[in-house]
Amino acid sequence: MNYTNLDQLESYKKLLGAEKKDLKKLLSKERVSSSSVKLGGDLKYNWASIPADDEIIRILQDLADEAELVEKYEEILRGKMMNPGEKRLVLHHLTRGNVLGEKVMYGEEDKEAFYSKEKAKIKDFSEKVHSGEIKGSTGKPFSTVCQIGIGGSDLGPRALYLALKGYERKMEAHFISNVDPDDAAEVIKSLDLERTLFILVSKSGTTQETLTNRDLVLAKLKETPIEGFVPNKHMVAVTSKTSPLASDKSLLASFFIDDFIGGRYSSTSAVGGVVLSLSYGYDTFSEILEGAHEEDVLSLNKDIKKNGALLDALLGVYLRNVLKYPATAILPYSQALSRFPAHLQQLDMESNGKHVNRFGKKVDYVTGPVIFGEPGTNGQHSFYQLLHQGTDIVPLQFIGFCNPQYGMDIITDGSFSQTKLNANLAAQIVAFALGKSDENPNKEFDGNRPSSLIYGSKLNAKNLGALLSHYENKVMFQGFVWNLNSFDQEGVQLGKVLAKKVLKGCEGDEVLKAYSDLLI
Numbered sequence: 428m429n430y431t432n433l434d435q436l437e438s439y440k441k442l443l444g445a446e447k448k449d450l451k452k453l454l455s456k457e458r459v460s461s462s463s464v465k466l467g468g469d470l471k472y473n474w475a476s477i478p479a480d481d482e483i484i485r486i487l488q489d490l491a492d493e494a495e496l497v498e499k500y501e502e503i504l505r506g507k508m509m510n511p512g513e514k515r516l517v518l519h520h521l522t523r524g525n526v527l528g529e530k531v532m533y534g535e536e537d538k539e540a541f542y543s544k545e546k547a548k549i550k551d552f553s554e555k556v557h558s559g560e561i562k563g564s565t566g567k568p569f570s571t572v573c574q575i576g577i578g579g580s581d582l583g584p585r586a587l588y589l590a591l592k593g594y595e596r597k598m599e600a601h602f603i604s605n606v607d608p609d610d611a612a613e614v615i616k617s618l619d620l621e622r623t624l625f626i627l628v629s630k631s632g633t634t635q636e637t638l639t640n641r642d643l644v645l646a647k648l649k650e651t652p653i654e655g656f657v658p659n660k661h662m663v664a665v666t667s668k669t670s671p672l673a674s675d676k677s678l679l680a681s682f683f684i685d686d687f688i689g690g691r692y693s694s695t696s697a698v699g700g701v702v703l704s705l706s707y708g709y710d711t712f713s714e715i716l717e718g719a720h721e722e723d724v725l726s727l728n729k730d731i732k733k734n735g736a737l738l739d740a741l742l743g744v745y746l747r748n749v750l751k752y753p754a755t756a757i758l759p760y761s762q763a764l765s766r767f768p769a770h771l772q773q774l775d776m777e778s779n780g781k782h783v784n785r786f787g788k789k790v791d792y793v794t795g796p797v798i799f800g801e802p803g804t805n806g807q808h809s810f811y812q813l814l815h816q817g818t819d820i821v822p823l824q825f826i827g828f829c830n831p832q833y834g835m836d837i838i839t840d841g842s843f844s845q846t847k848l849n850a851n852l853a854a855q856i857v858a859f860a861l862g863k864s865d866e867n868p869n870k871e872f873d874g875n876r877p878s879s880l881i882y883g884s885k886l887n888a889k890n891l892g893a894l895l896s897h898y899e900n901k902v903m904f905q906g907f908v909w910n911l912n913s914f915d916q917e918g919v920q921l922g923k924v925l926a927k928k929v930l931k932g933c934e935g936d937e938v939l940k941a942y943s944d945l946l947i
């Protein structure tokens with residue numbers, strides 16, 4: 428059904444009126460073992476510690492049906508224009524496989540064929556770099572890659588690269604994103620420029636930070652006093668065919684995405700594909716795609732108890748709109764996922780941090796929560812104090828794995844480090860849910876603090892792809908419920924315009940002057 432406001436939905440009204448549940452009473456051994464849904468790879472999503480009983484789950488199922496959430500996902504997959512603000516299709520799922528098995532055409536163009544061709548190019552290029560067939564301009568093989576990009580052209584690819592660092596690498600990867608010159612300086616000083624391949628990534632080809640860093644890197648490369656050194660032959664581009672970068676034939680190679688892949692959804696396109704294939708090999712990138720595709724297929728199930736992304740999305744809506752919790756913390760008990768919360772910040776907040784619905788009307792309900800996070804157990808020694816005893820309740824999303832990546836571990840005090848890590852994870856879930864009474868209020872834990880858990884055997888490429896897609900699809904389903912266009916980002920424009928306006932005549936250290944100049 429088409430609706431403009433949530434309260435037009437009978438199921439939503441029912442959800443608002445449903446009796447709130449006490450997590451302390453709800454949580455049981457039986458509930459823990461019966462509350463998991465299979466995700467892609469060997470991941471599972473467990474919602475035992477969310478205060479939703481059978482009645483709430485039934486209403487959420489009604490909400491999914493009434494709001495036609497899976498049907499809307501199918502429309503995306505069929506190539507309907509689901510980003511009306513920018514008049515664009517939303518095709519990131521197609522970069523990892525055809526979920527419905529139907530052709531997706533844009534005019535005369537077969538979109539699946541376009542993405543397959545780009546993947547074949549990435550495979551061929553990365554294999555030639557690894558074999559030494561493609562070398563640096565002075566004849567030395569490339570040993571290092573360095574991605575220049577920001578936002579979606581940085582966060583997802585960087586998070587995925589770091590997530591697999593426990594596995595064998597073919598090339599080391601570095602990333603330059605911030606226009607702060609110290610970011611580039613710090614990275615460049617560690618590079619052997621003769622052996623470094625730069626990947627310039629910008630879908631639009633107009634992003635100030637990325638173009639500035641490109642110029643800085645090229646200027647540095649031009650200073651290289653080695654005979655025969657050709658800076659542009661140490662750089663490839665990943666961009667859209669319509670971007671100003673697309674026509675630069677002087678670069679070593681160009682790879683293409685198109686406007687139908689949103690920046691924050693682009694990790695499985697050439698935006699992530701080139702750097703991940705160069706650093707880990709194309710086969711590893713393929714495994715990421717396989718895990719993501721598996722999860723995309725599971726996300727088609729209309730039964731919310733069999734569709735982890737949909738269930739996670741709906742429980743999130745319950746926590747946000749009914750229980751009114753303002754934030755969500757992402758807490759991976761895996762150091763390798765250190766930048767994953769940063770990626771999810773963009774994915775979630777740039778998609779659903781909106782107050783106008785897809786019909787251009789202001790909404791009268793709350794939308795996307797604030798997202799933040801850090802790996803455990805480090806976070807426990809930082810912000811968990813507020814999570815346990817602060818005045819706001821923050822729903823938590825834990826992520827954990829049975830085995831470490833490196834296989835290097837030690838028994839001290841009777842247990843492996845990995846066992847200690849997971850014991851902490853389990854302890855936190857229970858501490859948040861059940862709390863502890865104490866005569867001293869300062870030592871009392873109220874409990875009733877909800878959390879969910881995604882867990883699997885190991886953080887490998889396939890599970891990583893499934894994890895990535897789980898969150899992409901969760902955010903997409905939530906955007907459908909809230910009736911938002913989750914695929915544009917008008918809210919980032921004003922700052923960019925003002926920065927450009929004040930840039931002329933402003934010296935680097937004159938922040939206060941620029942600030943007041945804008946107020947005239």
Ligand code: F6P
Nearest residue numbers: 578579580629630631634690919
């Ligand atoms: O500033 C917002 C944004 O448009 C993001 O959505 C995007 O991921 C990022 O900038 C980078 O864009 P581009 O790949 O076009 O350089």
